[in-house]
Amino acid sequence: MSDINEIILKEVLVKGIIPFSRFMELALYCPKFGYYERQDVSPGRKGDFYTSVSVGALFGELLAFQFSEWLYALSVAKCQIVEAGAHDGRLARDILQEIKVLQPQLSDNLEYWIIEPSEARQGWQADTLGELARSVRWYRSWQETPETGVNGVIFSNELLDAMPVHRMGWDASERKWFEWGVILEGGRFAWSRMPQTNPEIGGALLELPQEFTAVLPDEFTTEVCPVALNWWRQAAGKLKSGKLLAIDYGLTADQFLTPARRNGTLRSYYRHHQSDDLLADAGNQDITAHVNFSAVQKTGESQGLKTEGLWSQAQFLTRIAGRIFERKGHHAAWNSGKVRQFQTLTHPEHLGESFRVLVQSAE
Ligand SMILES: C[S@@+](CC[C@H](N)C(=O)[O-])C[C@H]1O[C@@H](n2cnc3c(N)ncnc32)[C@H](O)[C@@H]1O
Numbered sequence: 001m002s003d004i005n006e007i008i009l010k011e012v013l014v015k016g017i018i019p020f021s022r023f024m025e026l027a028l029y030c031p032k033f034g035y036y037e038r039q040d041v042s043p044g045r046k047g048d049f050y051t052s053v054s055v056g057a058l059f060g061e062l063l064a065f066q067f068s069e070w071l072y073a074l075s076v077a078k079c080q081i082v083e084a085g086a087h088d089g090r091l092a093r094d095i096l097q098e099i100k101v102l103q104p105q106l107s108d109n110l111e112y113w114i115i116e117p118s119e120a121r122q123g124w125q126a127d128t129l130g131e132l133a134r135s136v137r138w139y140r141s142w143q144e145t146p147e148t149g150v151n152g153v154i155f156s157n158e159l160l161d162a163m164p165v166h167r168m169g170w171d172a173s174e175r176k177w178f179e180w181g182v183i184l185e186g187g188r189f190a191w192s193r194m195p196q197t198n199p200e201i202g203g204a205l206l207e208l209p210q211e212f213t214a215v216l217p218d219e220f221t222t223e224v225c226p227v228a229l230n231w232w233r234q235a236a237g238k239l240k241s242g243k244l245l246a247i248d249y250g251l252t253a254d255q256f257l258t259p260a261r262r263n264g265t266l267r268s269y270y271r272h273h274q275s276d277d278l279l280a281d282a283g284n285q286d287i288t289a290h291v292n293f294s295a296v297q298k299t300g301e302s303q304g305l306k307t308e309g310l311w312s313q314a315q316f317l318t319r320i321a322g323r324i325f326e327r328k329g330h331h332a333a334w335n336s337g338k339v340r341q342f343q344t345l346t347h348p349e350h351l352g353e354s355f356r357v358l359v360q361s362a363e
Helices: 003-015 020-029 058-074 090-102 104-109 119-135 199-207 226-238 293-302 313-332 336-346
Strands: 079-084 110-115 136-139 150-157 166-171 176-185 188-193 221-224 239-251 267-270 273-275 286-288 306-312 355-362
Touching (some): 003 020, 003 176, 020 286, 058 079, 058 104, 058 150, 058 239, 079 090, 079 226, 090 104, 090 119, 119 136, 166 199, 226 293, 293 306, 306 313, 313 355
Parallel strands (some): 079 110, 110 136
Antiparallel strands (some): 239 355, 267 273, 267 286, 306 355
């Protein structure tokens, strides 16, 4: 049994049952032993999962082009790009390198902040960035960032879809939502209903119309993620002018509530194989759930942000590529390697449709 399994086991034995959100938090983020705390976990061919960053540098180059256009339009003396969920720092490196080429004069007025609670990951990021680390400032949380806030771009790639979710089930006879918890049964972790469910975590699920819940099957399961909404609320509060952007696996609220998703969207990945056995092999497999973009959008709007759009990754990156070609003409010609990267990032059967991009703005 792995160290992280021992830690979860102890907590389950003491408490009898723990919410799945706590299981996911420990499995992914327990200091030293959680999945994302391990240096051998890196997205890409050798890891458990691909991200757009592991496809190659083109993803960062396209984002850098878009960010520099947005920053240029702000006309402020000092601006910031703020990244969260930077993991091993590859995307920060790709973006900073490209901005130096695209807009060397912008580099002098630009601060790159990384919000990173884990000391271990801060270290990996600094190693990847090398010389570029000189233009980066690290903060462990939003609370630590300067009170002056952000004029620029706050963004993340696959941050919200990696945050711990509450797994909710519908009790058709009682007509109410309950929370799925984790117990020990026959020496293994197993699912069980939590004896009590804090009504507040249900969020928008509690507002579903009665005509809809009347036909919702018993134990219909879905996820809610108050941690992600809270993170977005804090980010929105920090943005003085510019854009707030998230790229994640995600759906709109109504897309969660369909017969095809009666078991929810949670899944785990081990060596690129998807599994529904979320409780197996904690600390050795990635766990992710789709982001509810309607809820995130509403949260930003409640903080005064304007929604610019919610696109598929394919739509978002294709528009950026179009503008690069418009601006640079034949100088923008890509070699075959870059064309292949673009196809992977935008093809519907690769990363183009499953990832969505939400952009909100503050004036
Ligand atoms: C799926 S990985 C994505 C890594 C990278 N952005 C990429 O696209 O390759 C999610 C990352 O988000 C980090 N993370 C989770 N919660 C966080 C938080 N509250 N603040 C900053 N990073 C966080 C995890 O530690 C992990 O490194």
